Amino acid sequence: xxxxxxxxxxxxxxxxxxxxxxxxxxxxxxxxxxxxxxxxxxxxxxxxxxxxxxxxxxxxxxxxxxxxxxxxxxxxxxxxxxxxxxxxxxxxxxxxxxxxxxxxxxxxxxxxxxxxxxxxxxxxxxxxxxxxxxxxxxxxxxxxxxxxxxxxxxxxxxxxxxxxxxxxxxxxxxxxxxxxxxxxxxxxxxxxxxxxxxxxxxxxxxxxxxxxxxxxxxxxxxxxxxxxxxxxxxxxxxxxxxxxxxxxxxxxxxxxxxxxxxxxxxxxxxxxxxxxxxxxxxxxxxxxxxxxxxxxxxxxxxxxxxxxxxxxxxxxxxxxxxxxxxxxxxxxxxxxxxxxxxxxxxxxxxxxxxxxxxxxxxxxxxxxxxxxxxxxxxxxxxxxxxxxxxxxxxxxxxxxxxxxxxxxxxxxxxxxxxxxxxxxxxxxxxxxxxxxxxxxxxxxxxxxxxxxxxxxxxxxxxxxx
Numbered sequence: 001x002x003x004x005x006x007x008x009x010x011x012x013x014x015x016x017x018x019x020x021x022x023x024x025x026x027x028x029x030x031x032x033x034x035x036x037x038x039x040x041x042x043x044x045x046x047x048x049x050x051x052x053x054x055x056x057x058x059x060x061x062x063x064x065x066x067x068x069x070x071x072x073x074x075x076x077x078x079x080x081x082x083x084x085x086x087x088x089x090x091x092x093x094x095x096x097x098x099x100x101x102x103x104x105x106x107x108x109x110x111x112x113x114x115x116x117x118x119x120x121x122x123x124x125x126x127x128x129x130x131x132x133x134x135x136x137x138x139x140x141x142x143x144x145x146x147x148x149x150x151x152x153x154x155x156x157x158x159x160x161x162x163x164x165x166x167x168x169x170x171x172x173x174x175x176x177x178x179x180x181x182x183x184x185x186x187x188x189x190x191x192x193x194x195x196x197x198x199x200x201x202x203x204x205x206x207x208x209x210x211x212x213x214x215x216x217x218x219x220x221x222x223x224x225x226x227x228x229x230x231x232x233x234x235x236x237x238x239x240x241x242x243x244x245x246x247x248x249x250x251x252x253x254x255x256x257x258x259x260x261x262x263x264x265x266x267x268x269x270x271x272x273x274x275x276x277x278x279x280x281x282x283x284x285x286x287x288x289x290x291x292x293x294x295x296x297x298x299x300x301x302x303x304x305x306x307x308x309x310x311x312x313x314x315x316x317x318x319x320x321x322x323x324x325x326x327x328x329x330x331x332x333x334x335x336x337x338x339x340x341x342x343x344x345x346x347x348x349x350x351x352x353x354x355x356x357x358x359x360x361x362x363x364x365x366x367x368x369x370x371x372x373x374x375x376x377x378x379x380x381x382x383x384x385x386x387x388x389x390x391x392x393x394x395x396x397x398x399x400x401x402x403x404x405x406x407x408x409x410x411x412x413x414x415x416x417x418x419x420x421x422x423x424x425x426x427x428x429x430x431x432x433x434x435x436x437x438x439x440x441x442x443x444x445x446x447x448x449x450x451x452x453x454x455x456x457x458x459x460x461x462x463x464x465x
Contacts (some may be wrong), residue, residue, distance in 0.1 A: 008043035009331045012036045016328050017370055020414055023435075029414060030317040033324030040331035050334070054326050058374070060285040062319050065417070067288035068118035070310045071270075074295045075263065076125060077305060083260050085130035096208040099134075100144060103127060104196045107148040111155035113271045116406070119152040120418040124425045134211050138431055143203040145426065146433065146441055147196070150410055153418045154195055154449070157406040158188040166402060169381040173398050177279065182464070184399055187456030191407065194452050198445040266295070315424045322374055322417055329375035338383045346387050353396050354458045360384070360400030361454050365408025373409040373416050377401055392465065399457050408450045411442045 016036030020029050040046050046054075075081065088106065092099035106126070110119035127148055131141040160166045160180045170180060270291030277287040296307045329337075341363070348359040360380055367376035380401040384394060409415030413423060413435055426433060 002044070005044045006335045009040055009045040009335050012039035012043065013328055013332055013371075015039075016325070020371075021412075028317055029420065030321040030324065033321045033328065035324075037324040037327035040328050043331065045331040045334045046327055050330060051327070054323070054330055057378070058323055058326055060283055061374070062322070063285040064115070064288040065117050065319070066310075066314060067285070067292035068115065069121055069314050070292040070307070071267065071295050072118070072121040072125070073310055073313060074292075074299045075122065075267070077299060077303065078260070078263055079256070080260055080263060081122075081126045081129055083256070084126045085133060088126070088130050089134060092211065094210060094212040096211055097204070099211065100147065100200060100203075100207055101196075103144050103148045104151045104199070107152040108155045108192065111152050112159070113268065116153045116156035116416070116418045117421060119155070120149065120422045121425070123148060123152055124422055128425075128429055128431065136208070136211075140206070140208055141431060142433055142437065143206045145431070146438065147199040147203060149419065149422045150199060150442070150445070151192060151196060152422075153410055153416050154192055154407045157191070157402055157453075158185045160184075160402075166377075166406070169377055169398065169401065172381050172385060173394060175395055175398065177275070179395070183395065183461050184402065184457065187453060187460045188403075190456050191403075191449055191453035195407075195445060195449040198448060199441070202441060202444055266298075267291075315421060318417055318420050318424060321420065322372065325372045326375050326378075329371050329379060333379060333382065338379055338386065341379070341383045342386050345383070349384075349387065349397050350389065350393065353393070353462060354454075356393055356397040357400035357403070357457050358454050360397045361403040361408060361450060362400075364401050364404025365411070365450060366404075368405055368409030368415045369412040372414055373405040376409070377405040380404070396458075396461055399461070400454065403450060403453050403457065407453060408446060411439065411446045413438055 013036065016032045019027060019032035023029070037046075041051070084106075088099070088102055091102050107119065107123050110123040113119075124145070127145055128141075131144060136144075156166065158181070160170050160177050166180075170177070270287070273287045273291065274284050276282075277284065296310075299305050300307070345359050345363060349356045364373070364376050364380045367379065370376075381398065384397050384401070387394075389397065410419065413419050423433065
């Protein structure tokens with residue numbers, strides 16, 4: 001490969017990363033990503049054929065995310081978010097601490113049922129509705145929102161199907177979902193418990209103890225009484241028919257409970273369908289699209305609402321960012337990044353099971369926080385497959401990849417698409433959480449969680465195999 005091609009590819013990579021981390025004047029992260037991708041293509045390190053390969057790799061994930069966004073919009077218009085917010089409020093019994101733990105539990109279940117991107121898309125609006133109704137000021141909402149988001153995104157680690165990029169990598173490794181879950185579920189779930197506890201210890205001073213007393217001090221917030229959270233209300237004219245009674249924390253009618261129960265059962269069936277489809281070789285994207293299409297038709301028959309709102313409210317720039325970063329990093333792969341990584345880390349990976357999982361977890365954590373977990377996990381996976389490792393070492397090393405990609409990537413906001421989607425939703429509804437505020441928490445809790453999970457994975461695999 002020509003020298004100028006290597007120089008221009010590396011320069012494109014450095015420029016892209018610097019601009020994304022610097023973000024001058026609030027520059028949208030998609031702009032440097034797509035500009036860096038264009039320069040990488042112009043350098044010649046990524047060909048048109050490579051672009052088709054990249055498109056095939058990220059296309060399924062993109063379609064699945066779009067399908068999940070569509071399902072979230074339908075659930076909002078059916079009143080599921082309002083119902084869930086009211087339910088959580090009643091469970092909390094005016095305790096801010098109890099509310100914190102219920103929010104963490106809900107965030108975990110959301111990712112288990114949808115995937116990390118879908119969990120964020122659905123859980124964040126529920127939390128915004130709930131926290132606004134409880135009368136919490138923006139700064140009081142932040143601990144709940146950040147902790148919920150961290151659990152939501154990290155919860156993709158226990159089962160492979162909760163993260164699309166995990167599924168792609170599992171296929172490359174040749175590891176099925178059952179084997180993955182048997183090796184990863186217990187240690188990753190324990191790691192999530194550690195993360196929740198760390199979040200609580202760091203944030204507990206910011207949590208209001210008595211929510212009823214807090215509302216009494218704050219007084220009514222009438223400007224929030226009719227606020228629709230995701231998507232904005234104008235996308236759903238039918239939401240204008242909400243009455244004051246429906247917005248309070250009343251027990252819903254039996255008919256409404258039955259309807260929401262049926263909707264949630266359908267969503268659960270779609271989720272199970274993702275597992276079954278993956279087991280029988282049906283692409284996750286196909287099942288996701290079919291599930292979203294049926295739900296959109298259901299809404300049209302019930303409410304005569306056009307699906308055009310899905311197009312209007314999709315955060316397209318985040319998908320552009322993902323594709324651009326994939327191209328930039330693929331260019332680095334083509335000029336020898338994976339070859340260099342393979343040469344440098346192979347002695348560590350082959351040293352022992354603990355070395356294997358720790359080395360790959362730390363490596364993918366670093367790469368994910370520089371240029372997003374999707375390309376980071378793919379580079380880590382390709383590097384492992386080129387090492388000619390024995391099957392068990394390959395599997396254990398891949399578990400380290402997942403730890404770095406699904407948990408370690410949470411240190412920086414750009415580490416996961418789900419985190420970028422989360423920040424986008426918050427910005428749309430005037431809740432500002434700066435990168436600095438986010439990193440002040442994640443720089444403490446995520447490295448500890450990664451270290452604990454590494455040790456748990458090694459101990460668990462050593463125990464059962």
